[in-house]
Amino acid sequence: MARDLPLGNGNVLVNFDRNYNLRDIYFPYVGQENQAAEHLSHFGVWTDEGFFWIDHPEYMKQVSYLNDSMISHVEGSHERLGLKMQLRDGVDVQENVFLRKVNITNTWGKERTVKLYFHLDVDLCGNGIGNTVYYDPDLHSLVYYKGHRYMTLSSWTNENNSANCSGYAIGQKGFNGLEGTWKDAEDGKLGCNPVAQGAVDGTIELTLTLPANGSKEAWFWICFGRELQQVRKLENKVRESSPQALLQRTYNFWKEWLEQDQHDLGLLDPSMASFYKRSLLIIRSNMDNRGAIIAANDSDILKFAKDTYSYMWPRDGALIAHALDRSGFVKLTSQFYQFCRRAITEDGYLQHKYNPDGSPGSSWHPWVNAAGEKQLPIQEDETALVLYTLWHHHQLAKTMDDAREDYDKLVIPAADFMIRYRDASSLPLPSYDLWEERYGVHAFTVSSVYAGLLAAANFAEYFKDEARVIHYRDTAAKMKSAVEKQMYSEQEKRFVRSLYWNREKSKYEQDLTLDASLYALFDFEMFDAGDPRIEATMKAIRNQLWVQTEVGGIARYSDDYYHQVTKDVGKVPGNPWFICTLWYAEWVIATAKTEEGLKEAADLIRWTMSHALPSGVLAEQVNPYTGDPMSVSPLTWSHASFVKVVQEYMSKLKMLKNKGSGKEDVSDAKLLAGAGVQQ
Structure with a gap:
């Protein structure tokens, strides 16, 4: 049963079910040691x-x-x-x-x-x-x-x-x-x-x-x-x-606490503004005071896998921290980056996931492949995105003068690992995808590594480390070129989600499965949102991954098996996920030229709100026929995605209103939203 109304203070977290029975009691860490142990x-x-x-x-x-x-x-x-x-x-x-x-x-x-x-x-x-x-x-x-x-x-x-x-x-x-x-x-x-x-x-x-x-x-x-x-x-x-x-x-x-948010919520209708604030509070309830940002604390998932989502995935944590940084909660998120600094391995990568106390979490990623050869059991995007969002964190917090320890102990080791962990074409070597299902070279991962290397170059430039500036930026440029050559399909006229190594042919082969995570190619700024190749990719996502039922929403990818409800993949490619639906809304916002052009994004934001629980809690995904929450609830990433999309919506709306009124505005919409600037 979905969890509703989480309440916490960063040391204690309690969750209720939809009948308002007390179901989860976490202490002394948020997400670690459920003292209720599933009992009601x-x-x-x-x-x-x-x-x-x-x-x-x-x-x-x-x-x-x-x-x-x-x-x-x-x-x-x-x-x-x-x-x-x-x-x-x-x-x-x-x-x-x-x-x-x-x-x-x-x-x-x-x-x-x-x-x-x-x-x-x-x-x-x-x-x-x-x-x-x-x-x-x-x-x-x-x-x-x-x-x-x-x-x-x-x-x-x-x-x-x-x-x-x-x-x-x-x-x-x-x-x-x-x-x-x-x-x-x-x-x-x-x-x-x-x-x-x-x-x-x-x-x-x-x-x-x-x-x-x-x-x-x-x-x-x-x-x-x-x-x-x-x-x-x-x-x-x-x-x-x-x-x-x-x-x-x-x-x-x-x-x-909510008054720290730096955005002008007067641009939103009251229900959207209230849902935005509710999302911030739910995100905070799933954050431990020692830095761990927990994916979800719904113990009901134990019935299916005998494990939970009560871990800190560095990827989820980085993107959630980024949404909070854009709101102005920079002191809170600094604990997350200190956690990552403590957690990074000697080799320079972050592991699959972590317990709230900083110890490694459970993992299903093997250290050897089917041939018995060693492989790293990582998702490289988790390391890269921490660097990407850390750069924005220090920019928004205006703490670059205090960032030297982060640069020495986190940025350099991670960036140097990403430099080493690539092939002759400068693509990253294989790792697991963000869905934790496939081992290969993935567009989401490559986009995040590209963004992480440019962030590292920015740090290096600030600290006058000129050799690394050149090396990191040059490698990022080569990586982008390799994506254009190897991860674009002339047949499909769009980008592909992954490359898999064919041993017999000694080359990579493209995976043409359409995947909503391809949004990362523009969101992590490898390509402009208006690039025709990105436009074709995002329109394909909207056309082919939209769930053709009364519920609607966008699935992760075609024939998604996770909590699959039906095999009618032509109509229901997968269960609708909140983050995937909101990713498409981000692209609509990024490319909108008029206020009318923002309407589709506003409709998707309201779609998200309409499929939440009455309390405002967002699950990971919903049933494509009933709209009932599925998997864990609440999912912190769902709420962070909502916060970020609404921030970008407000920023773009403000820019277009100023443009329509004749006021000069040369600010970049994404940067403006990130800084929480009010005009």
Whole structure:
């Protein structure tokens, strides 16, 4: 089930499913150690007249964020039981605390007793072995621990001025028919077992007296730490400051954080501007404070592959950081580049992917080919794009004077590797493609290496390293020439996605499969967007990869097998991906000569918005017949692509409006968007 409404602070990340059940709890790194381990934590309400969990169909609810913040806002009602309930959740921006505010209303004309139940089911360190939960009589809280992982579950209401819970249940789950302590809550009576170990869970109860046609407020929170003393201190801070104060400062922080964006959102209609801001917040929720930008944190993907997207791919990270840099969040993205500087190998390349703590992530790329010969298990574009976006980062941040360490420890090793890792024609040697499926020479990879070498040359020029300036630029020029000679098909009258080595013929052969990633040839500035060869390539993508159903959107490539829904590839070449659809919109923006020429791009931006979840969350791809999210959700790259396209749309729109009004404007649209300049 797709994840909705991620909430986090860079150390703690919580995800909910579409029913607003708590499903993922990441700590101490965003994306590493899912303390929920796919288990569902319940929230329920008991009255004399009946009981319901928050996901019960009789509890009709709307799930969204509170304005432009990282605070959730859930409104719902249970007509049969005469109750309305509002939930507002957040992760505090200063402390590692998850907060839940509950406002519950009795719509009947008589006083009633209501009990609220917060069930928390975790497997600390990602497994159910050796966990402990106990009731702490001093805190009146449940304490979960294993090793250096501690969590507390607490409650509070101003009724009788008491912070005490009214009951609790602690037990074992997942074996001998034990479902968990949440089952104990359904009769409104908890057993108060004081401790359990092994595979365990716990539920805490809070009792309220609701006046006739009146409301009451209640609070629950979870503190996270590495030691018992840490969570005890956090518990005291929450109680001394009040959970309301923490939630309010979190709301205020995210509203102010968005104000750092340097673009004039007044050019957009309100819904597009709001979606743009929502995308920025969702991107931030998937970023760890130590620099890792995580692809996605939807543990539901485990059901298919027994692995997740909770890794940092340097390619995804670089393009996401680039979108944030263009917005003005340069201090935030600097942590990503420090991460890459620490991660780069002695040979000068970045590996497939990384865990949030900086260690190498799992990989399916082999170190030998079918003939048993050594090959590097890399996607070279991941190394190249870090250099490309790093140059723009320092330009936008105006920090070139502080870039010497990046140049010495990241740029030179990476650029020198890319110089070495090429054939006699100056094309890069084979590596895996951005889709991580094929080993060859790919247009996306070549475009990124070209851009990375030119970025390295720019660094070299700034630091007066003249020999490298010449070498890097000369190699990039040869690479472009090789692309023109070897990666353009006279037969198809467009560029091709890949070259594969034919051993028998001792030469490369073209792969004519149409692929949306060919957009990189203009986006990474190897060729002008208006080049007739690029125009023919992009139009072929739009004509042949557009999904011919009511859903629409652009597929990755023809006969895409990943999560494939149908073999009718003539109608559905693949599932529509948000990033692929937005790449085409980028080209439309880049080539638009009039405001009317931007309409198709605006329509594609709105297509993206219309296929998001109600909260604004974008998946990786959607079902070509139903539009339902597929694969992981949210995908950070989808949101970053939306941000970047909207930035370029605003910039081009502003330039065309000025041109139409007679104002002189010689700024380049892409550069203007990148700098976040307002006119």
